Amino acid sequence: MSGTHATTPEPSYLVDTGTRTGVLAWLTTTDHKRIGLLYLYSMMTFFFVGVGIGLVMRLVQLTTFQKLITAQTYNALFTVHGVIMIFLFVVPGLPAIFGNFFLPILIGAKDVSFPRLNLASWYFFIAGAILAVLSLFTGGGAPDTGWTFYAPFSLKTGTNVSLAVFAAFVLGFSSMLTGINFITTIHRMRAPGMHWFRMPLMCWALYSTAWIQLLATPIVAITLLLVILERFFGIGIFDPAKGGDPLLYQHLFWIYSHPAVYIMILPAMGAISEILPTFAKRPIFGYKAIAFSSMSIAGVGSLVWAHHMFTSGMSGMALMIFSLLTMVVAVPSAIKVFNWVSTLYKGSIDFQPPLLFALTFIFLFCIGGLTGVMQGALAINVHIHDTYFIVGHFHYVMFGGTGMALFAALLYWFPKMFGKMYSKKAIYASWFPMFIGFNMLYFGMMILGMMGMPRRYYVHLPQFHTMHVIATVGSWLLVLGLVIFFATLVYATFKGGKAEANPWGGVTLEWTIPSPPPLENFDVIPTITRGPYHFEQEEHR
């Protein structure tokens, strides 16, 4: 990789070089790295609000908080928890933070294709977030329908559903614009010699994600708009009393929201595919298999939405087809898992915190995936649909999967992003309560679901109480781990030791530039002559 090292040190992107300084410089930046950090800070704020709400919901299940929190408030809590975590954290999370920061660097570009549009996406995101917060305190109060806004309840409830879904509508623009930006960037901005199969796998993951964002988001946008029109003008698209069909709403909602699950998980898989080779010091096993599986997940994943509606009374033919396709979409995920594990085979493994979290991702994602297969089987689904089993399952996928991968990516790229190194011991110390608490909480939920505990219940029947107590104690451990984890990282941004340019011995392009990266990433755009995970020459250098 000759010619990529800076000869004269250029100031890092963290130093203000333009005419504006301080907060204003950040709020008007078009630098993809700064925008990535803007997303990071705003999303972490939302994440902790979401975690706080989750904690309170667990306390309600202990019945300790039932004097303070009424049933109506509880219904608002799980709705807001879902809306924040889904629309403000998990869906935009990895692409907006790490996609923005690293996509241009990984393909050897100075920025994304449309830097101003990129900043506009962040403003759409913040505008949507502000509207979502406003919806809690205005109109009839916080929405109480669950984050899915099922009609006809969402049409009839007196709470402020209209503003909440409008917030989601605005957030959709952020998602679409980011998608357009990434697709164009990947097509047009790759460094010379960086042909498709020389791209790091994170880029493949972001590419397939961007297509889903672009194609699926308009559907939910128009659906949510129809909900608003129906609430204000009673147009009768979804309300059966006016000749509408509530199942139509569910179809339209899930045509977006199921692919959205893959918007969440694909970039996570991409990050894991970056981390494993670096710490195993060998190429990823089955590069093309992983790249193609990302694309096929994006493709087949767009055709499985109605498995969210197996108990809704759809036709037998629809049930059969959607169950079958659900099984098919599990295959590419399995391929990825096998390839990841094989990447460790005969490596020279340097065990570091990012690898620990990457392996934790694989373990938890496997549980999430396997319990997903259970729900894809119709005879099992009829029992566990809409119970705590599904709640436990999607937390395994979204938190154990996307969340852990986001943590792994944060640990992996933190030294590059901030030029500082965190305390590895403190990170290891955070892992134990996080892992144990996580499994107590969410495996506990799945057992509750098998026992027959329905989701979104303010009070539960007495036979479920013991498991609820176990899950709630788990939630405390989990939060303890999260607090240690983020306290360590926040401390490191201020007081951490200086990080080297390449602390992990990685070979992708981000490790060839200084930490933190200079404003324009590369002095000279590198010319690429080989695949992304080529370690051999490093050994003999």
Next chain:
Amino acid sequence: MDWMNQAALSAQKSDAVFFYVFGLSVVFLIFITVLMIYFVVRYSKKRNPVASQIEGHVGLEILWTTIPLVLFLSIFYYGWTNYEYMRQAPRDAMAIKVTARQWSWSFEYPNGKQTKVLFAPLGKPMRLDVRSADMIHGFFVPSFRLKIDAVPARTNTTWFQATKPGSYDIECTVICGVDHSLMLSKVVIVPEAEFKAWYFGGEDAPEPGKALRAAEAHPDLANQPMGLAVLTAKGCLACHSVDGKPKVGPTLKAIYGREAQVLVAGNLHTITVDDAYLRRSITDPGAQVVRGYPPAMPKTALTAQELDEVVRYIKTLD
């Protein structure tokens, strides 16, 4: 353990598939986890200082594409065949109309009997035609592994055949408003003779499964005043409280003898709540709606005796 209770044929069908998938999953998870830990230990930097630069293996890719595909397809097939059985009710099944509304269940039998608890004979197929009067609800009996949504303007059908006498929970599984988690009922399975005695026994026949249900902690309908039992059974209490708490409709506490402003065809009148007004409000709820409340109450079919009991009970609430 209540939750492993298989109380119907559908539970056996569902659990068979569950244990098949669960077994496969455990094997897969252990395999992957052990392999990961083994590789991390065996190929650590210390034990294996130089990594082998392996790029992949086509044979392995084919292997771990086809084996999962075959297994997943077998799960699909087994899941589908065991589910299809739950969709098609036998022709001789007794058809029960299940109506969900915020936030109660009611069951209507072919002979017109209406109940709040679902009574069914042991070992006989029972078809459920599930409907909703307002929002989407979910009809769920965990011990039967049975679930079907109640969707407005649509009738969804499922069926069951109980294999064990007992009293089992019915829960609503779709968020439907503030009292979603209180939208509970029971399905009571009794020997066929006991069911028939009640079913063909006319209006005063004692409800079956008394002994079964007496053992339960849930408040027994039988110990309540008859009028309250009717109000509970018909779902009236979802909107009207008897203790003065405001709900969707006016509270019934101390309503008798009170002056109220009502809308009659759009015009405001002041009336005194008397016997006749109470009866009319039940039989023709839209006629004189109390000011400030939505005209949302459905017409509810009550027998003359039930109506008397309800009015008598409301008079006692002061």
